[in-house]
Amino acid sequence: MNFLSYIKKAAEYPNLERTDFPASISIAIATNFTDDILKNIVTGAVLAEGIYPVITKVPYQQYHFALKNPASGLYGADADVSFFFMNAGPFKESAFTSANGHFDEVLQDIERYAEKAKGMVVIGTFITPSKSAYGNMAHESPLGRAVARYNAAIAALAARRDNVSVLDTDRIIRTLGEEKAYDLRGLYAFDIPFSHEFMVVLAEEWIAYIRAITGRVKKCIVVDLDNTLWGGVIGEAGPAGISLGPDYPGNAFVNFQRALLEFYERGIILAINSKNNPEDVDEAFEKNPYMVLKKDHFAALRINWNEKSENLREIAEELNIGLDSMVFIDDDPLHREIVKARFPEIAVPDFSIPPEEFVRTLYGLRYFDQLSLTEEDRQKGKMYADERKRKEVMSMPGDLSEHIAKLGITMHISKNDKALFPRISQLTLKTNQFNLTTRRYADHDIERFNAEGAAIYSGLVKDKFGDYGTVIVAIVKGGMLDTLLMSCRVMARGVECAFLDFIAKDQHAHGVKALRAEFIPTAKNAPAAGFLEEHGFTRKGDGYEMDLNTYAKRPCSKLAKTITITS
Numbered sequence: 001m002n003f004l005s006y007i008k009k010a011a012e013y014p015n016l017e018r019t020d021f022p023a024s025i026s027i028a029i030a031t032n033f034t035d036d037i038l039k040n041i042v043t044g045a046v047l048a049e050g051i052y053p054v055i056t057k058v059p060y061q062q063y064h065f066a067l068k069n070p071a072s073g074l075y076g077a078d079a080d081v082s083f084f085f086m087n088a089g090p091f092k093e094s095a096f097t098s099a100n101g102h103f104d105e106v107l108q109d110i111e112r113y114a115e116k117a118k119g120m121v122v123i124g125t126f127i128t129p130s131k132s133a134y135g136n137m138a139h140e141s142p143l144g145r146a147v148a149r150y151n152a153a154i155a156a157l158a159a160r161r162d163n164v165s166v167l168d169t170d171r172i173i174r175t176l177g178e179e180k181a182y183d184l185r186g187l188y189a190f191d192i193p194f195s196h197e198f199m200v201v202l203a204e205e206w207i208a209y210i211r212a213i214t215g216r217v218k219k220c221i222v223v224d225l226d227n228t229l230w231g232g233v234i235g236e237a238g239p240a241g242i243s244l245g246p247d248y249p250g251n252a253f254v255n256f257q258r259a260l261l262e263f264y265e266r267g268i269i270l271a272i273n274s275k276n277n278p279e280d281v282d283e284a285f286e287k288n289p290y291m292v293l294k295k296d297h298f299a300a301l302r303i304n305w306n307e308k309s310e311n312l313r314e315i316a317e318e319l320n321i322g323l324d325s326m327v328f329i330d331d332d333p334l335h336r337e338i339v340k341a342r343f344p345e346i347a348v349p350d351f352s353i354p355p356e357e358f359v360r361t362l363y364g365l366r367y368f369d370q371l372s373l374t375e376e377d378r379q380k381g382k383m384y385a386d387e388r389k390r391k392e393v394m395s396m397p398g399d400l401s402e403h404i405a406k407l408g409i410t411m412h413i414s415k416n417d418k419a420l421f422p423r424i425s426q427l428t429l430k431t432n433q434f435n436l437t438t439r440r441y442a443d444h445d446i447e448r449f450n451a452e453g454a455a456i457y458s459g460l461v462k463d464k465f466g467d468y469g470t471v472i473v474a475i476v477k478g479g480m481l482d483t484l485l486m487s488c489r490v491m492a493r494g495v496e497c498a499f500l501d502f503i504a505k506d507q508h509a510h511g512v513k514a515l516r517a518e519f520i521p522t523a524k525n526a527p528a529a530g531f532l533e534e535h536g537f538t539r540k541g542d543g544y545e546m547d548l549n550t551y552a553k554r555p556c557s558k559l560a561k562t563i564t565i566t567s
Contacts, residue, residue, distance in 0.1 A: 001044075001045070001048060002200065003041065003196040003197070003199075003200050005044070005048075006040070006041045006043075006044030006045050006048070006200065006203070007040055007041065007044060008044070009043075009044035009045075009047045009048055010040040010041070010043040010044035010047070012047065013043055013047065013053075016047075016052065018052050018054075020052070021050060021051060021052035022050065022522070022523055023050070023051050023052070023214055024051060024052040024053070024054060025046065025051050025052075025053055025054070025080045025081065025210055025213065025214060026053075026054045026055075026056070026077055026078065026079045026080050026081075026119075027042065027046070027053055027054065027055045027056070027077075027079055027080065027081055027082075027083070027210075028055075028056045028057075028058075028074055028077040028079035028081075028082040028083070029042070029055060029056070029057045029058065029082075029083050029085075030057075030058040030063045030066065030067070030074060030082070030083070030084050030085075031058070031063065031084075031085050031086065031087070032061065032063055032086045032087060032094060032095070032096070033060075033087055033191050033192060033193055033194075034060055034190055034191045034192045035057065035060075035192075036057075037192065037196070037199060038194075038199045038202070038203065039055060039057050041196075041199050041200055041203040042055065042203045042206060042207075043055060045203045045204060045206075045207050046207065046210060049207060049210065049211065049216065051210065051214060054077075056073050056074065056076070056077035056079065058072075058073070058074055060191075063084075063086075063106070064095075064105075064106065064109075067106065067109035067110065067112075067113055068109055070116075074113070075113070075116065078118055079117065079118075079119050080118070080119040080120070080213055081119050081120045081121075081122060081206075081209055081210060081213055082113070082117060082119065082120070082121045082122065083122050083124070083206055084110060084121070084122070084123045084124065085123075085124035085167075085169070085202065086106070086124070086126065087126075087127070087193050087194075088126050088127075088143065088146065088147060088150070089127060089129070089182070089187075089193055090129040090131055090132055090143055091182065091184060091187060091193070092187055092188065092193070096126070096146070096150070097142075097143060097146065103146070103149075103150050103153070104153075107153055107154070107157060110123065110157070111157055111160075111161070111164075114157075114161050114163055114164050115161075117163060118445070119163070119213070119442065120163055120164075120165060120209060120213060120371065120442055121161075121163055121164045121165070122164075122165050122166075122167055122206065122209055123154050123157070123158070123164065123165070123166055123167065124166075124167045124169045124202075125150075125151045125154060125166060125167065125168055125169045125170060126147045126150045126151055126169070127147070127169050127170060127173055127181075128144070128147055128148075128151075128170050128173075129141065129143050129144055129147065130178055131178075132144065154166055161444070162422075162442070162443035162444045162447065163442050163443065163444040165209070165371065167205055167206075169202075172198060172201045172202060172205065175201060176195075176197055176198060176201060180195060180197050180198070181194060181195060181197070181198040182194060182195065182198070183195040183196075183198075204366065207366075208366050208369035209369070209371070211366075211367075211369060212369055212370050212371045212429060213371070213429065213440060213442075214429075214440065215429050215430050215431070215432055215438075215440060216324070217367065217368055217369060217370060217430065218268075218324075218325055218326065218327050218347060218367035218368055219268065219269055219321055219325040219326075219380075219430075220268065220269040220270070220271060220299075220315075220319065220321060220325055220326045220327065220384075221260065221263060221268055221269070221270055221271070221326075221327050221329060222270075222271040222272070222273045222312060222315060222326055222327065222328045222329070223260065223270070223271070223272060223273070223329045223330075224272075224273060224274050224308075224329065224330040224331060224332070224335070225272060225274035225276060225281060225284075225303075226274065226276065226331075227331045227332075228329060228330060228331045228351065229253065229256070229257060229260075229272075229293070230242040230243060230244040230250075230253045230284070230288075231243025231244065231249050231250060231252075231253050231355060234276060234280045234281060234283075234284050235276060235277055235280050238280075238283070239280075239283045239284045239286075239287040239288045240287070240288065242284065242288065243355075244288055244290045244291065245290045246290075248356075249354075249355045249356070250290065252354075252355035252356045252358060252359075253355055253358075254290055254292060255358075255359050256355065256358040256359055256362070257291070257292035257293045258292050258359075259358075259359045259362050259363065260293060260362070261292055261293055261297065263362075263368070263381070264293075264297055264381035264382075265378060265381065266377065266378055266381075267376075267377035267378050267379065267380035267381055268368060268380070268381055269299045269319065269321075269380065269381055269384040269385075270293070270297055270298050270299065270381060270385075271298055271299055271300040271301070271302075271315050271319070272298050272300070272301045272302065272303060273302045273308050273311045273312060273315065273328070273330075274302070274303050275304070275305055275306075275308070276303050276304075277303075278303045278304070281303050282295075296385055297381070297385060298385060299319055299381070299384035299385045299387060299388060300315045300318050300319055300388070302314060302315055307338070308328075308330070308335045308338070308339060309338050309339045309342040309343060312326065312328060312339060312343065312346060313343070318391075319384060319387070319488075320433070320488035320489065320491060321488060322345070322432060322433065322524055323343050323345050323346050324345035324346070326346045326347070327346070327347040327348075327349070327365065327367055328346050328347070328348050329349065329351055329362075330348075330351060331351050331352060333350075333352050336348045336350070336351075347365075347367050349361065349365060370426070371425075371426070371429065371442070372422050372425075372426060372443070374422055374423050374426065376423055376469040376470060377426075379467065379469060380469070382466070383466065383467065383468060383469060383489065384489065386465045386466045387489065389465050390407060390463070390465055401494075401561075401562055404493050404494055404562045404563075405562040407463040407464060407465070407493070408463050408464040409461065409462070409463045409493060409494070409495070409562065409563045409564070410461070410462050410463070410563065410564040410565075410566065411459045411460065411461045411462075411472075411495060411498060411499065411563055411564070411565055411566070412459070412460045412565075412566045412567065413457060413458070413459050413460075413499065413502050413565060413566070413567045414457070414458050414459075414460070414567070415455060415456065415457050415506070415567070416450055416455065416456050417456075417458065418447075418450070420458050420470060421443055421446040421447060421450070421456075422443050423458070423469075423470045424441075424446050424456060424458055424470075424473050425441055425442055425443045425445070425446050427470070427471075427473050427485060427487070428440055428441040428473070428483060428485065429441070429442075431485040431486070431487060431488075432522070432524040432525060433488050433491075433524055433525060433526075433527045433528070434485060434486040434487075434488060434491055434496070434525070434527050434528045434531075435483075435484075435485040435486075435522075435525050435528055436481070436483070436484045436485065436517065436518070436519050436520070436525070436528050436531065436532070437482065437483055437484075437518065437519070437520045438520060438522050438524075438525055439482065439483055441475075441483075446475075449475060449477065452477070453477075453478075454475055454476060454477045454478075454482070455474075455475070455476040455477075455503075455506070455507070455510075456473075456474075456475050457473065457474040457475075457476070457499070457502070457503055457506075458470050458472065458473050458474075459471065459472040459473075459495065459499050461490055461495055468487070468489055468490050469487075471486060471487035471489060471490050471495075472485070472486040472487070472490065472495055472496065472499050473485050473486075474499065474500075474503055476503065476507060476515070479507070479512045479514065479515060479516055480515075480516045480517070481503075481515055481516065481517035481518075484496075484500075484517070484528075484531075486499075488527075491527065493563075494561075494562060494563055495563065496531065496535075497535060498563045498565055500535055500536075502565060502567070503515075504536075504546065504548055504551050504552045505552045507548060507552075508548040508549070508551075508552035509552075512548055513547070513548055513549060514545050514546065514547055514548060515537075515545070515546045515548055515551075516540075516543055516544065516545050516546075517532055517537055517543060517544045517545070517546070518542070518543040518544065519531075519532055519544070532544045536551045
């Protein structure tokens with residue numbers, strides 16, 4: 001979307017209600033320039049995501065006082081995410097360039113704010129000046145040296161605090177170019193130093209954080225084959241005749257495959273959706289020497305003559321992910337339009353572009369931004385690809401418990417392991433389907449729960465095909481099951497039952513007589529809807545309760561007995 005689209009969307013805000021939206025988010029914004037237009041762009045951008053924004057903006061040039069006053073609107077916002085963005089540009093003097101120690105004082109105030117903040121605090125770096133009286137030595141100018149020091153101090157603050165993140169503002173400048181980023185007339189006339197284009201890109205960078213905080217990141221790239229993964233039609237050209245190799249345009253397709261492999265290696269699931277004969281496709285993967293991606297990289301394959309939108313629905317079901325977790329890449333505009341019309345929740349970027357534009361376009365998609373990236377994340381693409389092998393076992397004759405026993409599942413349960421807190425936070429931010437309450441927690445929230453005496457459980461699951469990773473989490477606060485969630489990758493395998501058995505016995509051993517819980521329904525967590533009643537909880541008031549005197553002594557269910565537990 002562009003500037004006018006966001007402004008038009010923001011104009012709808014006064015007539016909207018929080019109840020019109022499935023989710024809302026509270027946002028605090030603090031800058032050192034006139035930022036009313038920026039606020040409107042952010043409002044429109046958040047609404048475009050289907051989220052209702054509640055935005056608190058610090059009054060013009062009042063950031064210094066708002067940060068020092070715990071009774072200010074900035075503190076009162078209790079924001080899910082706070083954005084700080086200050087300008088120390090080369091074209092006009094500001095407090096950051098004229099007052100000694102101003103930056104240090106502001107940074108100390110931001111750190112105090114971050115200590116009290118319940119949500120993320122995102123600080124934009126100061127823009128590195130490229131123009132000054134020092135010419136090609138602009139980085140050696142007083143402003144250049146100051147900005148370098150400012151940015152180093154911001155990075156150090158983020159290293160000290162888990163809930164502080166740094167936004168590299170210079171990346172926006174590199175994207176737009178300095179001439180397009182600044183508005184010098186606006187700077188002098190209204191103290192609005194940046195162009196509409198810059199503010200749009202800045203807002204979209206902020207939206208990437210909001211997607212991550214609200215669990216709206218994408219998990220899966222589904223690609224077409226002909227004229228997408230390679231050039232030409234495999235059924236006509238054969239494995240040696242498709243465009244894939246060292247010369248143009250084949251080298252562009254090779255590089256596109258390399259880029260997809262990079263996404264796979266950072267943990268994004270890959271899948272294929274192609275109208276083709278499976279035999280022809282097999283031949284291409286087996287015989288073309290320039291094929292970077294192998295079939296083992298793909299977690300799901302739909303190579304047939306069915307409608308592609310129906311294939312996408314089946315892929316989502318097979319992988320046990322939501323349609324809104326998917327990005328569909330296809331060179332054919334007709335197929336893209338059909339998918340967009342039937343499943344608007346699937347992201348469908350425009351790929352009616354020359355193949356040399358594929359990689360840049362793919363890298364430019366902002367669907368996959370995360371607050372952190374763990375080693376476990378990097379393995380997720382492989383984990384989903386391994387799932388195809390498990391499904392072969394699960395499709396053999398026999399009942400479910402026999403199938404699960406053949407997988408040889410083991411689960412190591414950890415309790416209050418600080419090394420796992422980033423992963424636990426990440427699961428609360430991303431897990432939607434099997435999630436009793438869908439409460440979202442940042443790293444520092446988990447740290448706080450630990451300090452307050454909560455029991456924080458996590459389960460590392462493996463089987464004979466490999467690791468699932470840490471995929472199940474529970475947080476118990478004073479006998480209340482605040483959170484119970486599990487990755488969809490291990491649903492229907494008894495893991496959740498065995499995990500709950502362990503928690504019940506552990507809580508009982510620590511003197512808890514009854515475990516309370518609640519189920520908060522959302523548009524996506526239907527798979528968790530009946531879990532409490534089916535596993536020993538009974539209705540009590542608005543929630544549920546389990547008598548641990550009886551439950552902790554009962555044997556595991558037939559399914560859970562097939563799982564080996566260690567702790």
